[in-house]
Amino acid sequence: MKILITGGAGFIGSHIADAYLRAGHDVVIADNFGTASEKNVPPRARLHRVDIRDLSLLRRVFEAERPDLVNHHAAIASVAHSLRDPTPTMDTNVMGTLNVAFLSSEFGVRKLLFASTGGVIYGDPPRLDLPVSESYPRNPLSPYALSKVLAEDIIKFYASRGGFSFLVFRYANVYGPRQNPKGEAGVIAIFSELMREETRPTIFGDGSKTRDYVYVDDIVSANLLALERGENEVLNIGLGKEITDDRVFQLVADEIEYKGNPNYAPFREGENLRISLDASRAEKILGWKPKISLEEGVRRTLRVKS
Numbered sequence: 001m002k003i004l005i006t007g008g009a010g011f012i013g014s015h016i017a018d019a020y021l022r023a024g025h026d027v028v029i030a031d032n033f034g035t036a037s038e039k040n041v042p043p044r045a046r047l048h049r050v051d052i053r054d055l056s057l058l059r060r061v062f063e064a065e066r067p068d069l070v071n072h073h074a075a076i077a078s079v080a081h082s083l084r085d086p087t088p089t090m091d092t093n094v095m096g097t098l099n100v101a102f103l104s105s106e107f108g109v110r111k112l113l114f115a116s117t118g119g120v121i122y123g124d125p126p127r128l129d130l131p132v133s134e135s136y137p138r139n140p141l142s143p144y145a146l147s148k149v150l151a152e153d154i155i156k157f158y159a160s161r162g163g164f165s166f167l168v169f170r171y172a173n174v175y176g177p178r179q180n181p182k183g184e185a186g187v188i189a190i191f192s193e194l195m196r197e198e199t200r201p202t203i204f205g206d207g208s209k210t211r212d213y214v215y216v217d218d219i220v221s222a223n224l225l226a227l228e229r230g231e232n233e234v235l236n237i238g239l240g241k242e243i244t245d246d247r248v249f250q251l252v253a254d255e256i257e258y259k260g261n262p263n264y265a266p267f268r269e270g271e272n273l274r275i276s277l278d279a280s281r282a283e284k285i286l287g288w289k290p291k292i293s294l295e296e297g298v299r300r301t302l303r304v305k306s
């Protein structure tokens with residue numbers, strides 16, 4: 001199958017590209033290298049340096065490649081960045097998605113997979129409601145979360161009119177090798193880089209804020225299963241566990257043998273206090289189950305210097 005991966009040179013997209021190639025698919029990557037690295041691009045993938053905000057340039061890629069399936073991962077993926085300056089996030093994540101969905105319908109793409117967020121799309125559900133399922137109301141607290149709400153709806157709109165089927169993944173916090181430690185998302189990559197430099201990492205809040213985490217190989221397996229299964233579904237992908245910032249700090253510190261303590265800084269507005277995702281629907285629809293615990297995933301991540 002010919003698969004176009006937007007954002008395929010980024011952290012998650014490049015792991016998916018590797019797996020699709022290993023499975024024998026023809027892989028095309030569209031990326032503007034905003035946060036990507038050349039070394040992430042698998043040599044056997046065809047690369048188009050293109051900005052998804054540019055409809056006419058992106059149309060040339062669809063014209064040249066005529067993909068059977070589009071896997072849309074390109075985005076600006078930072079809550080903090082979106083709070084400081086919402087325009088780039090909205091341009092890329094909303095208008096870029098509009099272009100991808102519009103062209104998918106124009107060029108007869110069979111299926112569109114989309115990387116949304118379960119980490120921040122539900123806002124701050126009370127602890128009693130956790131882990132949340134996909135029917136829980138969306139409640140964006142940041143422009144980034146709002147951009148994913150709008151992008152999901154754009155995809156559903158074009159799928160219903162344009163003849164392709166869709167699968168929206170709402171990922172928990174994804175981590176693993178190749179995650180950018182210089183970014184503002186990806187706390188395991190950020191903490192480990194700082195600890196290795198003997199610089200004290202900062203935790204925003206008092207350490208009790210929680211996130212659900214999922215190792216990148218488990219994300220890859222969901223994206224492989226989605227090539228064959230699941231039509232017009234929204235699926236949470238996570239372990240269903242609330243993990244505190246303090247726990248993540250300790251896991252990384254133990255692995256690196258870092259003896260220091262974190263700095264605690266004020267909680268950042270626009271970030272949610274807690275989340276965990278019920279991924280039982282992904283098991284029912286795709287047969288997906290996470291295989292890597294957080295402890296094992298942290299070990300694997302830190303063994304490979306990204």
Ligand SMILES: NC(=O)c1ccc[n+]([C@@H]2O[C@H](COP(=O)([O-])OP(=O)(O)OC[C@H]3O[C@@H](n4cnc5c(N)ncnc54)[C@H](O)[C@@H]3O)[C@@H](O)[C@H]2O)c1
Binds near residue numbers: 007035052096172
């Ligand atoms: N990492 C996570 O924890 C997480 C959680 C939920 C959802 N997601 C989503 O998964 C996707 C991939 O995230 P990631 O963590 O790999 O981040 P990443 O920054 O490594 O990947 C994003 C990719 O998109 C590319 N890109 C950005 N703007 C572009 C544009 N205008 N045109 C073309 N390419 C562009 C970047 O160069 C990069 O390669 C994003 O859509 C993100 O919102 C990530």
